[in-house]
Amino acid sequence: MPIALPPLPYPYEALEPYISRTTLEFHHGKHHKAYVDKTKALAKEVHLADQSLEFIIQQTALQERHRALFNNAAQAWNHAFYWRSLQPGGGGEPGGEIADRIKSDLGGHAAFAEQFAAAATGQFGSGWAWLVMDGGKLSVITTANADTPIAHGQIPLLAIDVWEHAYYLDYQNRRAEYADALIKHLINWDFANKNLGRRRERVTTPAGVCVAGPASPAA
Ligand code: MN
Numbered sequence: 001m002p003i004a005l006p007p008l009p010y011p012y013e014a015l016e017p018y019i020s021r022t023t024l025e026f027h028h029g030k031h032h033k034a035y036v037d038k039t040k041a042l043a044k045e046v047h048l049a050d051q052s053l054e055f056i057i058q059q060t061a062l063q064e065r066h067r068a069l070f071n072n073a074a075q076a077w078n079h080a081f082y083w084r085s086l087q088p089g090g091g092g093e094p095g096g097e098i099a100d101r102i103k104s105d106l107g108g109h110a111a112f113a114e115q116f117a118a119a120a121t122g123q124f125g126s127g128w129a130w131l132v133m134d135g136g137k138l139s140v141i142t143t144a145n146a147d148t149p150i151a152h153g154q155i156p157l158l159a160i161d162v163w164e165h166a167y168y169l170d171y172q173n174r175r176a177e178y179a180d181a182l183i184k185h186l187i188n189w190d191f192a193n194k195n196l197g198r199r200r201e202r203v204t205t206p207a208g209v210c211v212a213g214p215a216s217p218a219a
Pocket of ligand 1: 027031079161163165166
């Protein structure tokens with residue numbers, strides 16, 4: 001599977017007024033594209049250019065000499081997942097299995113929204129806020145910089161990018177307002193339910209490493 005920049009799953013202006021067309025043009029067309037391009041170049045040097053991002057991430061995690069490749073591959077993967085975590089007309093209360101799990105594992109939608117916003121706002125510096133399945137339970141976590149739940153055996157269900165480039169043009173320093181807008185208006189609960197439904201799938205990579213199920217954001 002060749003590494004490529006996936007198209008945005010909606011038009012650039014689709015998330016307005018919460019995320020502007022300008023932000024998405026830079027974020028997808030420049031930032032995400034740069035991560036993909038760098039991954040392709042670095043993967044070629046170590047003969048991994050024909051492998052999937054998931055495989056490259058698994059193979060390079062925690063290896064100092066592959067740190068640049070890991071960072072770029074993880075960022076390429078995280079961004080593809082983030083685009084699909086959002087949708088026009090999203091947000092609000094979920095339905096389906098995710099609603100039941102949020103109730104049983106996190107104390108209900110209001111408690112989830114509070115935890116997710118606090119995680120997004122509280123992450124010090126660049127990184128990501130995630131809703132993940134971890135050991136059979138839902139959990140709200142953050143990762144720093146490029147780090148990704150799929151390098152830690154957790155199954156991501158939703159992501160919010162909290163790097164400044166994700167919100168600075170629209171919200172300047174007001175990261176809390178950005179997180180709040182996404183949670184209220186853009187979260188794609190269908191995507192979260194789909195990821196939850198696929199959690200039992202395990203993908204065995206060529207090296208025999210087990211990668212968490214919903215690992216392909218382009219699927
Ligand atoms: Mn980003």
